[in-house]
Amino acid sequence: MRITIDQDKCIASGQCVAAASDVFDQRDEDGIAILVNDDPPAEDAADVHHAAAVCPALAILVED
Structure with a gap:
């Protein structure tokens, strides 16, 4: 997973x-x-995608 913050x-x-x-602060x-x-570990993927949503x-881009 690649996470980018603009x-x-x-x-x-x-x-x-x-x-x-x-993942974020x-x-x-x-x-x-x-x-x-x-x-982040795979089990955090749903939370990371939720944060972006x-x-x-x-400002958050998540690429799997």
Whole structure:
């Protein structure tokens, strides 16, 4: 699985962190999403896809 965050599009809503906190976090200074695990285990795939789907800015791209 390849996960990409377009940080220019991110609006710091935190929905990705709520959906998959083992994979996403937010920078302290501005809340922009970051990857904390760019190679999550297969059992986290559904959560990662959910995080991408609920991102209000559509800033997360997941390629299987």
